[in-house]
Amino acid sequence: MLNPKEIQTIEHDVVVVGAGGAGLRAAIECSKLGLNTGIVCKSLLGKAHTVMAEGGMAAALGNVDARDHWKIHFRDTMRGGKFLNQWRMAELHAKEAPDRVRELEEWGAVFDRTKDGYISQRNFGGHRYPRLAHVGDRTGLEMIRSLQDYGIHQGISVHMECTALDIIKDGEKVSGLVAYWRETGRFIVFKCKAIILATGGAGKAWKITSNSWEYTGDGYALAYEAGAELMDMEFTQFHPTGMVWPLSVKGILVTEGVRGDGGILLNNKGERFMFKYIPEKFAAETADTEEEANRWLKGDKNARRPPELLTRDVVARSINNEVKEGRGSPHGGAFLDIASRVPAEAIKRKLPSMYHQFKELAEVDITKEPMEVGPTLHYFMGGIRVDHDTQMSRVPGLFAAGEAAAGLHGANRLGGNSLSDLLVFGRLAGVGAADYIRKNTGTINLDEEQVKISVRRATDILNRESGTNPYLVHEDLQQVMQDNVGIIRVEHELKKAIDELQRLKKDTEKVKAPGSSQYNPGWHEAISLRCMMITAEAVTLAALERKESRGAQTRLDFFGEDKEWQKYNIVLRKGKDGNMEVEKVLRTSTSPELERIANSTIEALDAEVAAEKENLKIS
Amino acid sequence: MKYNFKVFRGDKDSGGLVDYNVDVDEGMVVLDVIHRIQAHQANDLAVRWNCKAGKCGSCSCEINGKPRLSCMTRMNEFSPDKPVTVTPVKTFPVIKDLVTDVSWNYEQNKRIKPFKPDPKKKDAKGYVMFQEDVDRVQEFRKCIECYLCQDVCHVLRDHDRKDKFVGPRFMIRLASLEMHPLDTEDRIPAVRDEYGSGFCNITRCCTDVCPEKIQITDNGIIPLKERVVDRYYDPIARIFGGGKKKQK
Ligand SMILES: Cc1cc2nc3c(=O)[nH]c(=O)nc-3n(C[C@H](O)[C@H](O)[C@H](O)COP(=O)(O)OP(=O)(O)OC[C@H]3O[C@@H](n4cnc5c(N)ncnc54)[C@H](O)[C@@H]3O)c2cc1C
Ligand code: SF4
Ligand code: SF4
Ligand code: FES
Numbered sequence: 060m061l062n063p064k065e066i067q068t069i070e071h072d073v074v075v076v077g078a079g080g081a082g083l084r085a086a087i088e089c090s091k092l093g094l095n096t097g098i099v100c101k102s103l104l105g106k107a108h109t110v111m112a113e114g115g116m117a118a119a120l121g122n123v124d125a126r127d128h129w130k131i132h133f134r135d136t137m138r139g140g141k142f143l144n145q146w147r148m149a150e151l152h153a154k155e156a157p158d159r160v161r162e163l164e165e166w167g168a169v170f171d172r173t174k175d176g177y178i179s180q181r182n183f184g185g186h187r188y189p190r191l192a193h194v195g196d197r198t199g200l201e202m203i204r205s206l207q208d209y210g211i212h213q214g215i216s217v218h219m220e221c222t223a224l225d226i227i228k229d230g231e232k233v234s235g236l237v238a239y240w241r242e243t244g245r246f247i248v249f250k251c252k253a254i255i256l257a258t259g260g261a262g263k264a265w266k267i268t269s270n271s272w273e274y275t276g277d278g279y280a281l282a283y284e285a286g287a288e289l290m291d292m293e294f295t296q297f298h299p300t301g302m303v304w305p306l307s308v309k310g311i312l313v314t315e316g317v318r319g320d321g322g323i324l325l326n327n328k329g330e331r332f333m334f335k336y337i338p339e340k341f342a343a344e345t346a347d348t349e350e351e352a353n354r355w356l357k358g359d360k361n362a363r364r365p366p367e368l369l370t371r372d373v374v375a376r377s378i379n380n381e382v383k384e385g386r387g388s389p390h391g392g393a394f395l396d397i398a399s400r401v402p403a404e405a406i407k408r409k410l411p412s413m414y415h416q417f418k419e420l421a422e423v424d425i426t427k428e429p430m431e432v433g434p435t436l437h438y439f440m441g442g443i444r445v446d447h448d449t450q451m452s453r454v455p456g457l458f459a460a461g462e463a464a465a466g467l468h469g470a471n472r473l474g475g476n477s478l479s480d481l482l483v484f485g486r487l488a489g490v491g492a493a494d495y496i497r498k499n500t501g502t503i504n505l506d507e508e509q510v511k512i513s514v515r516r517a518t519d520i521l522n523r524e525s526g527t528n529p530y531l532v533h534e535d536l537q538q539v540m541q542d543n544v545g546i547i548r549v550e551h552e553l554k555k556a557i558d559e560l561q562r563l564k565k566d567t568e569k570v571k572a573p574g575s576s577q578y579n580p581g582w583h584e585a586i587s588l589r590c591m592m593i594t595a596e597a598v599t600l601a602a603l604e605r606k607e608s609r610g611a612q613t614r615l616d617f618f619g620e621d622k623e624w625q626k627y628n629i630v631l632r633k634g635k636d637g638n639m640e641v642e643k644v645l646r647t648s649t650s651p652e653l654e655r656i657a658n659s660t661i662e663a664l665d666a667e668v669a670a671e672k673e674n675l676k677i678s
Numbered sequence: 679m680k681y682n683f684k685v686f687r688g689d690k691d692s693g694g695l696v697d698y699n700v701d702v703d704e705g706m707v708v709l710d711v712i713h714r715i716q717a718h719q720a721n722d723l724a725v726r727w728n729c730k731a732g733k734c735g736s737c738s739c740e741i742n743g744k745p746r747l748s749c750m751t752r753m754n755e756f757s758p759d760k761p762v763t764v765t766p767v768k769t770f771p772v773i774k775d776l777v778t779d780v781s782w783n784y785e786q787n788k789r790i791k792p793f794k795p796d797p798k799k800k801d802a803k804g805y806v807m808f809q810e811d812v813d814r815v816q817e818f819r820k821c822i823e824c825y826l827c828q829d830v831c832h833v834l835r836d837h838d839r840k841d842k843f844v845g846p847r848f849m850i851r852l853a854s855l856e857m858h859p860l861d862t863e864d865r866i867p868a869v870r871d872e873y874g875s876g877f878c879n880i881t882r883c884c885t886d887v888c889p890e891k892i893q894i895t896d897n898g899i900i901p902l903k904e905r906v907v908d909r910y911y912d913p914i915a916r917i918f919g920g921g922k923k924k925q926k
Contacts, residue, residue, distance in 0.1 A: 305705020
């Protein structure tokens with residue numbers, strides 16, 4: 060057994076885990092505030108999930124429609140989240156997003172422009188006004204590259220291809236982090252006063268997902284094991300349109316823009332099935348005949364929106380049902396047809412990357428044939444529970460931001476609200492960590508015993524004589540989650556998943572990775588299994604606990620929203636007996652003013668904002 | 679359908695091609711085959727990837743000797759009669775199997791003087807710049823840092839002049855800064871003296887392999903060379919350079 064004294068040790072004031080938008084923005088802030096800052100990430104710098112984001116970043120800049128305002132963005136976010144969002148976080152996000160976008164431009168980002176030379180903004184689902192700052196359909200790349208190119212000159216120590224294993228505590232407080240270098244398999248200990256987790260989500264626990272190998276819920280698991288709480292874990296967003304064929308691209312995203320530009324959904328009988336699935340609540344605003352939907356597409360302002368543009372959860376559920384009842388496409392999805400609706404040239408102009416993606420990967424010419432699409436696990440609304448202002452979890456010194464944290468999105472995220480989330484709360488987590496460190500000046504101890512346990516757990520996987528194949532355990536887990544904790548949930552399946560997870564946990568304890576510790580993906584996979592198991596269990600328990608359908612959670616046995624449940628968030632933590640505890644936590648509103656804004660009619664709020672702007676001009 | 683794959687296994691000291699016979703299903707890409715080998719035949723086979731959709735630039739390697747993204751290379755391009763070889767990019771040192779040490783690239787990026795915007799171009803609503811002025815910069819900013827262009831450029835690949843030339847990826851990074859409408863920094867002397875623009879002899883191999891179809895040579899490197907020529911007056915080169923003025 061390795062002597063902890065021989066392990067490489069590096070000291071920082073703060074270690075940021077994750078180098079996506081949230082982690083990079085947090086590290087930049089920490090460094091600006093004078094902290095000795097380190098950032099660790101599993102991949103190379105610039106390859107985090109953020110790079111894949113397409114549509115844009117929501118901020119009420121008002122460049123395209125001057126009527127926009129933070130209050131309206133705030134209201135949209137609360138309604139999109141079905142009122143389970145944390146009020147204060149939704150307020151901070153809406154207020155600060157415009158400054159964060161402009162700051163990114165200051166650091167070198169080149170957004171698409173309006174005619175008068177400002178940052179352009181586009182329409183997106185759930186956003187009242189054109190609000191998404193964007194660069195074609197590669198906004199995430201622009202964001203991560205701008206942060207990266209700025210960040211490397213800020214004196215931050217970057218530790219790439221370095222995976223965090225466990226948080227070390229001195230009493231209640233954070234005192235360090237154990238990690239290993241992927242290249243050599245050697246261990247490293249960071250001694251630090253604060254840690255910011257910006258590790259993203261956990262889509263890889265499902266079989267069909269738009270997420271990459273990195274999304275194994277490491278941040279959730281590390282925080283949970285260290286004593287922090289997880290919240291809103293039942294809300295996993297299934298995007299309705301992922302590719303279903305070929306195998307190699309199953310789950311890869313097909314942008315909402317296809318439907319926005321006129322694409323329709325058909326089953327194998329050629330039936331435009333979405334008309335059958337219009338919920339009560341939306342009936343007044345949705346076309347109920349093809350004739351009316353077609354008029355909308357042609358620009359008739361009196362016609363109502365086609366049902367293909369209902370919210371993500373509704374569309375995803377409908378496709379799912381068609382497939383279940385035997386009306387699916389050959390590869391188990393629905394047909395998404397734009398070819399027969401829009402001229403070929405217009406498709407290529409408006410949806411260049413979708414054209415390219417299908418042409419290259421599926422050999423489908425979307426200007427001639429329909430696409431096959433189906434729901435894909437896309438995003439975690441839930442995550443680490445943090446204080447609304449400081450972003451600190453209940454573990455002193457442990458912070459979280461971005462997809463790893465819970466609170467902003469409630470039961471459902473609006474498109475474009477993630478990229479802005481990363482910048483707003485990445486920065487605030489940096490500020491929070493700096494404050495915390497300033498107030499906690501005492502020395503901290505790195506407990507060698509905890510380091511030993513962490514290292515031993517990882518090396519056991521290599522040293523075992525024989526054991527289960529980590530890739531096969533992972534496949535097994537993905538199937539269990541796909542089958543039982545999918546888009547439609549029901550008690551007996553959720554309970555089955557819990558039993559299956561107990562079995563899989565035992566398999567995980569016996570995994571064996573053949574080969575050496577040097578750049579060994581089998582070993583890396585085996586290590587991440589523990590994190591996926593914790594995340595999967597949290598999602599399943601929370602889904603079982605919430606006995607209603609709201610936002611991204613759909614219960615077959617509890618139809619529709621239940622007013623009573625709007626009062627609670629579900630929180631999970633490690634109990635004294637080592638088992639996962641679930642608790643319904645009563646929501647408290649911090650401000651009657653915020654409630655008023657969120658509940659006003661859009662007409663009243665528009666008028667209020669206009670009057671405010673008028674006053675500002677006069678004074 | 680059964681395919682024979684020959685994959686490089688080894689590290690910087692030793693290694694060679696190892697045979698794997700794999701079942702390939704319809705629609706698979708090379709990266710899927712590598713993953714299948716990894717899951718069933720060689721758990722410790724090292725490979726980098728992230729997005730599986732040509733967006734992150736992680737999965738670069740050489741397939742039958744050609745620099746490619748393995749996630750965007752479909753198996754039906756190849757016939758099952760002939761083996762498919764997959765080797766790491768040649769220009770950078772192997773760490774293990776298909777994973778190479780690309781840290782040199784990160785060092786080059788750090789050497790480039792950062793963006794310095796002109797505060798005068800800002801009003802209360804933010805910076806003002808027009809779409810037609812940012813189009814060419816946006817082309818360069820599509821770069822996903824796959825380093826395939828670095829891999830194929832003979833200055834780096836065959837002559838190993840990494841001490842003198844930053845390579846096509848960073849030439850277009852320089853171009854994106856020099857042509858940025860807000861930028862006030864001057865990097866032209868460094869383009870010649872530190873980043874080695876003179877080493878590029880416009881073979882266009884980099885442009886040919888770029889998965890983002892960026893016109894690296896024509897839109898990036900040549901205009902930079904022209905700016906160098908303009909600055910350091912050289913009558914002969916100037917005739918070819920067209921004598922453009924220094925401009926942002
Ligand atoms: C295809 C696609 C399109 C999208 N489009 C949009 C869009 O248009 N608009 C929008 O707002 N959102 C969009 N999203 C969602 C958004 O991109 C993500 O939610 C967001 O980028 C997450 O950023 P992050 O900073 O929280 O984490 P990430 O960018 O995912 O970064 C996570 C980081 O944590 C690191 N990490 C994880 N575990 C460990 C560990 N154990 N040790 C060390 N490091 C670790 C990873 O290496 C990585 O660096 C999209 C998502 C996808 C998949
Ligand atoms: S054009 Fe220049 S940079 Fe590109 S491959 Fe040829 S020599 Fe290298
Ligand atoms: S310029 Fe093209 S080939 Fe070179 S790194 Fe960028 S995307 Fe890759
Ligand atoms: S995996 Fe991202 S480009 Fe291939």
